[in-house]
Amino acid sequence: MVDRLVNSEANARRITMVESCFGSSGQPIGIPGRVLVGEGVLTKMCRKKPKARQFFLFNDILVYGNILINKKKYNKQHIIPLEQVKLESLEDDGQFRNGWLIRTATKSFAVYAATSTEKQEWMAHINKCIEDLLRKSGKKAVEVHAAVWVPDSEASVCMHCKKSQFTVLNRRHHCRKCGAVVCGPCSSKRFLLPSQSSKPLRVCLNCYDTLSRTRAQNNVSSISDNSFGKDQRERNASGESSGEEDSDEDDEANKSASETAPDQPKFYGLSDAAEEKP
Numbered sequence: 001m002v003d004r005l006v007n008s009e010a011n012a013r014r015i016t017m018v019e020s021c022f023g024s025s026g027q028p029i030g031i032p033g034r035v036l037v038g039e040g041v042l043t044k045m046c047r048k049k050p051k052a053r054q055f056f057l058f059n060d061i062l063v064y065g066n067i068l069i070n071k072k073k074y075n076k077q078h079i080i081p082l083e084q085v086k087l088e089s090l091e092d093d094g095q096f097r098n099g100w101l102i103r104t105a106t107k108s109f110a111v112y113a114a115t116s117t118e119k120q121e122w123m124a125h126i127n128k129c130i131e132d133l134l135r136k137s138g139k140k141a142v143e144v145h146a147a148v149w150v151p152d153s154e155a156s157v158c159m160h161c162k163k164s165q166f167t168v169l170n171r172r173h174h175c176r177k178c179g180a181v182v183c184g185p186c187s188s189k190r191f192l193l194p195s196q197s198s199k200p201l202r203v204c205l206n207c208y209d210t211l212s213r214t215r216a217q218n219n220v221s222s223i224s225d226n227s228f229g230k231d232q233r234e235r236n237a238s239g240e241s242s243g244e245e246d247s248d249e250d251d252e253a254n255k256s257a258s259e260t261a262p263d264q265p266k267f268y269g270l271s272d273a274a275e276e277k278p
């Protein structure tokens with residue numbers, strides 16, 4: 001289905017439209033062989049709270065951004081190569097329904113569709129694209145994925161020591177290994193997680209112990225960790241947030257957009273094939 005869209009005029013038109021909606025805030029998306037498979041609004045679990053995001057599924061990448069004006073203007077574009085993606089269905093949980101995880105080596109997060117049918121459609125289309133891609137490239141699916149971060153609102157105290165209460169001054173940090181929300185002292189260690197970064201990253205004391213033990217067993221030299229010290233104090237002094245900003249966190253600019261009921265997602269393969277029948 002996707003293959004017959006590759007050189008279609010409709011596909012070229014849609015991709016130009018996506019590019020123009022992101023304007024100068026986005027990257028060029030139209031490359032030969034790329035097909036827009038579907039698009040729609042999903043609710044993305046961000047660090048602070050769930051937010052409406054516009055998603056575009058291409059045959060090789062997943063693109064999403066903040067909605068400034070519904071169907072017209074988006075910004076904060078993120079591009080995820082599908083080769084690295086693994087989906088994981090989530091059970092419905094209270095107000096969080098029809099969700100699944102989008103996991104990659106560097107970043108993992110939950111998204112929610114409006115209905116279970118839309119969830120099935122999205123997951124099926126994304127999985128199909130991943131399968132086709134891996135089959136064509138002969139590559140293997142990525143096995144190591146970044147932890148899904150526990151939202152700030154779910155932890156009023158440190159999940160490690162269970163004592164430290166978070167305030168404006170006592171800030172939340174996220175363990176890059178398990179995603180837990182922890183206090184500064186409980187995440188004072190760094191560990192090299194090569195799938196996420198070439199620099200050692202903040203981990204909680206639990207994960208630090210586990211990772212260190214594994215490393216000791218594997219007999220790998222210990223050059224990677226870097227405990228709390230001058231380096232960290234300097235970074236704190238310079239006002240660096242703990243590096244845990246989800247760069248698509250916004251400024252409430254899309255408030256009006258997210259309040260209007262999102263349309264159903266559109267997937268192009270089927271309707272186009274029908275149109276093209278003689």
Ligand SMILES: [Zn+2]
Nearest residue numbers: 158161183186
């Ligand atoms: Zn703590």
Ligand SMILES: [Zn+2]
Nearest residue numbers: 175178204207
């Ligand atoms: Zn951890």
